[in-house]
Amino acid sequence: MFAIIMAGGIGARFWPASREHLPKQFLAITGDRTMLEETLARAERFAPPNKISVVVGRIHAELTKRILAGKPVDVLIEPRGRNTAACIGLAALHAKRVAARGVTEDEPMAVLPADHFIADVESFARTIRAAAEVARDGAIVTLGVTPNRPETGYGYIHTGAESGESLEQPVFRVKRFVEKPDYQTALGYLSSGDYLWNSGIFVFTARTILDEIKACMPALHEGLMEIERAIDTPDYEAAVERVYDRIESVSIDYGVMERTSKPIYVFKADFGWSDVGSWQALYELRGSECDEHGNLSLGDSMPSGAMIVDAKRNLVFSNTERKVALLGVEDLVVVDTPDVVMVARLDRSQDVKRFPESLKT
Amino acid sequence: MFAIIMAGGIGARFWPASREHLPKQFLAITGDRTMLEETLARAERFAPPNKISVVVGRIHAELTKRILAGKPVDVLIEPRGRNTAACIGLAALHAKRVAARGVTEDEPMAVLPADHFIADVESFARTIRAAAEVARDGAIVTLGVTPNRPETGYGYIHTGAESGESLEQPVFRVKRFVEKPDYQTALGYLSSGDYLWNSGIFVFTARTILDEIKACMPALHEGLMEIERAIDTPDYEAAVERVYDRIESVSIDYGVMERTSKPIYVFKADFGWSDVGSWQALYELRGSECDEHGNLSLGDSMPSGAMIVDAKRNLVFSNTERKVALLGVEDLVVVDTPDVVMVARLDRSQDVKRFPESLKT
Numbered sequence: 001m002f003a004i005i006m007a008g009g010i011g012a013r014f015w016p017a018s019r020e021h022l023p024k025q026f027l028a029i030t031g032d033r034t035m036l037e038e039t040l041a042r043a044e045r046f047a048p049p050n051k052i053s054v055v056v057g058r059i060h061a062e063l064t065k066r067i068l069a070g071k072p073v074d075v076l077i078e079p080r081g082r083n084t085a086a087c088i089g090l091a092a093l094h095a096k097r098v099a100a101r102g103v104t105e106d107e108p109m110a111v112l113p114a115d116h117f118i119a120d121v122e123s124f125a126r127t128i129r130a131a132a133e134v135a136r137d138g139a140i141v142t143l144g145v146t147p148n149r150p151e152t153g154y155g156y157i158h159t160g161a162e163s164g165e166s167l168e169q170p171v172f173r174v175k176r177f178v179e180k181p182d183y184q185t186a187l188g189y190l191s192s193g194d195y196l197w198n199s200g201i202f203v204f205t206a207r208t209i210l211d212e213i214k215a216c217m218p219a220l221h222e223g224l225m226e227i228e229r230a231i232d233t234p235d236y237e238a239a240v241e242r243v244y245d246r247i248e249s250v251s252i253d254y255g256v257m258e259r260t261s262k263p264i265y266v267f268k269a270d271f272g273w274s275d276v277g278s279w280q281a282l283y284e285l286r287g288s289e290c291d292e293h294g295n296l297s298l299g300d301s302m303p304s305g306a307m308i309v310d311a312k313r314n315l316v317f318s319n320t321e322r323k324v325a326l327l328g329v330e331d332l333v334v335v336d337t338p339d340v341v342m343v344a345r346l347d348r349s350q351d352v353k354r355f356p357e358s359l360k361t
Numbered sequence: 362m363f364a365i366i367m368a369g370g371i372g373a374r375f376w377p378a379s380r381e382h383l384p385k386q387f388l389a390i391t392g393d394r395t396m397l398e399e400t401l402a403r404a405e406r407f408a409p410p411n412k413i414s415v416v417v418g419r420i421h422a423e424l425t426k427r428i429l430a431g432k433p434v435d436v437l438i439e440p441r442g443r444n445t446a447a448c449i450g451l452a453a454l455h456a457k458r459v460a461a462r463g464v465t466e467d468e469p470m471a472v473l474p475a476d477h478f479i480a481d482v483e484s485f486a487r488t489i490r491a492a493a494e495v496a497r498d499g500a501i502v503t504l505g506v507t508p509n510r511p512e513t514g515y516g517y518i519h520t521g522a523e524s525g526e527s528l529e530q531p532v533f534r535v536k537r538f539v540e541k542p543d544y545q546t547a548l549g550y551l552s553s554g555d556y557l558w559n560s561g562i563f564v565f566t567a568r569t570i571l572d573e574i575k576a577c578m579p580a581l582h583e584g585l586m587e588i589e590r591a592i593d594t595p596d597y598e599a600a601v602e603r604v605y606d607r608i609e610s611v612s613i614d615y616g617v618m619e620r621t622s623k624p625i626y627v628f629k630a631d632f633g634w635s636d637v638g639s640w641q642a643l644y645e646l647r648g649s650e651c652d653e654h655g656n657l658s659l660g661d662s663m664p665s666g667a668m669i670v671d672a673k674r675n676l677v678f679s680n681t682e683r684k685v686a687l688l689g690v691e692d693l694v695v696v697d698t699p700d701v702v703m704v705a706r707l708d709r710s711q712d713v714k715r716f717p718e719s720l721k722t
Contacts, residue, residue: 326703
């Protein structure tokens with residue numbers, strides 16, 4: 001099967017470690033490798049390297065090629081970010097092309113955001129394989145995460161009855177995709193037990209998703225066809241540029257999932273999933289690596305960690321050679337980079353994006 | 362009159378801005394100039410430049426000469442720190458020598474620590490001149506600060522009856538110098554109204570202090586005489602080295618003031634004095650420069666200050682070109698230097714010296 005890694009995100013949530021030129025998927029925050037490399041390693045469990053595509057923005061193309069040097073994966077370049085519908089459509093065109101070279105044209109493709117954390121990668125691969133079996137027959141399949149808090153930062157999937165099994169994993173019908181709720185609504189979703197978080201991970205064939213884009217987003221489909229005609233011609237880059245210049249920026253959730261008349265199926269993602277949406281989420285994710293006072297030092301230049309006196313429950317991230325010293329402080333995130341040092345309350349870390357926003361204005 | 366600026370301190374209290382090679386007196390923390398330069402500017406109000414000596418440790422000699430380039434002041438070099446008694450004794454030898462070149466041999470000399478802050482420099486100069494009038498007759502004179510809190514970090518001066526006036530300023534007899542008290546004792550001193558903080562500022566003639574060193578610290582006096590014989594000979598540096606190698610490290614307070622049988626007089630230092638003993642003390646000293654939320658940005662590379670979102674009552678000091686960003690934090694001191702960034706609770710800032718101590722062990 002195919003794997004499409006969407007690495008086009010421009011994350012500001014790990015500022016100042018993440019920047020426009022170095023978003024989260026290019027940071028080694030969840031382990032020793034960048035999140036992109038970890039995503040690729042997961043994809044290699046179910047897809048051969050020549051069926052893996054990484055979709056990135058042009059400004060990250062060089063960085064991506066450097067990180068993936070020696071890997072025979074395809075790097076597809078978007079001239080600018082146009083959200084997930086365009087990204088997935090572009091990847092589907094290329095999957096069709098590779099498939100045409102010999103295999104079946106209707107192989108499933110798993111769409112994977114490059115900046116998610118997954119704890120149990122073996123269980124993850126099993127779920128993707130089970131989803132692929134369902135997708136192979138032309139269905140749209142998604143993965144949903146059982147909520148453990150009334151999160152207002154995610155979309156939700158309203159789940160219907162169990163409709164069977166695939167590779168011993170239960171499959172549910174999707175009643176509806178719903179957008180990020182307010183807090184009261186999220187509380188209701190959580191207590192009903194009928195809702196899952198939308199993980200952003202999908203499995204379908206290229207044919208299926210291109211058909212659905214044609215049905216739900218005809219303008220995008222027309223653009224994709226223009227690009228397809230230019231594949232393997234000297235006009236390819238100019239065609240992508242022209243099309244990306246005029247198409248709307250729409251997510252696959254809103255553009256297709258909320259509109260399609262096709263049935264959608266969902267598997268429960270029970271493999272330990274996090275979109276690592278903030279410094280606080282990262283701190284919680286790697287909590288087991290804290291010292292006895294709850295302090296966590298991350299970053300590749302800090303083999304000996306921070307200097308700590310009477311400090312508790314702090315996250316220190318550094319990508320410099322400098323020492324970070326903490327005295328008496330609690331519940332902070334301290335991020336040290338070559339040109340910015342940030343000190344924030346961990347429970348305010350979802351607001352760090354206000355700094356790059358304020359620098360733009 | 363003479364002025365002796367004692368710049369030999371090796372401060373760790375402003376770590377990581379202050380280091381062994383760059384102690385507090387060489388930092389521009391109380392204003393745009395280094396504390397040494399501010400001390401020199403105060404001394405120039407009552408002493409001609411050729412009667413001002415700056416005493417520094419050898420490791421700071423080059424830095425001192427660079428800072429004072431173009432000033433015709435004497436820089437006296439100690440091979441290593443041996444506390445204030447030796448420092449003052451050495452300076453007195455040189456004052457005698459300069460005095461011998463034409464002026465009277467019994468001119469008063471004011472001894473000034475190089476790392477104190479003084480708010481009203483005109484009032485300071487008036488007090489020094491008044492003290493000099495008393496010292497000219499051979500007395501030991503000191504300046505005491507009216508306490509406003511039960512400080513346990515200073516020595517105290519037990520003050521007796523008013524014994525007269527000098528230049529319209531009241532003079533008091535000193536009953537006793539006492540060392541740093543415990544908290545209960547300090548509370549008693551504060552409420553009694555009979556105690557002043559020992560500012561470390563003294564005025565006496567070279568003859569007086571050398572006589573008292575002879576009486577109270579004969580070993581030091583013998584060493585000073587050995588150095589005096591070598592002045593203006595090729596053996597001078599070696600003589601200082603030999604003597605500093607063997608003498609004890611004793612403060613003038615303990616070595617002379619607590620032992621002398623001579624009467625000591627004290628003037629009240631009503632000119633706004635601080636020894637700027639911690640980052641917190643600095644924050645309080647410069648409180649009027651805070652923004653509306655109590656945040657204070659200091660350091661010569663931060664013309665536009667820190668980037669602040671919902672943060673209150675923080676001190677940011679930087680001697681780098683980097684930006685410091687604060688989000689949601691309160692009552693912190695953040696110090697950014699080329700090789701260390703420190704984040705501490707302001708009210709724990711007296712403990713920052715534990716970092717350089719831990720680096721030594």
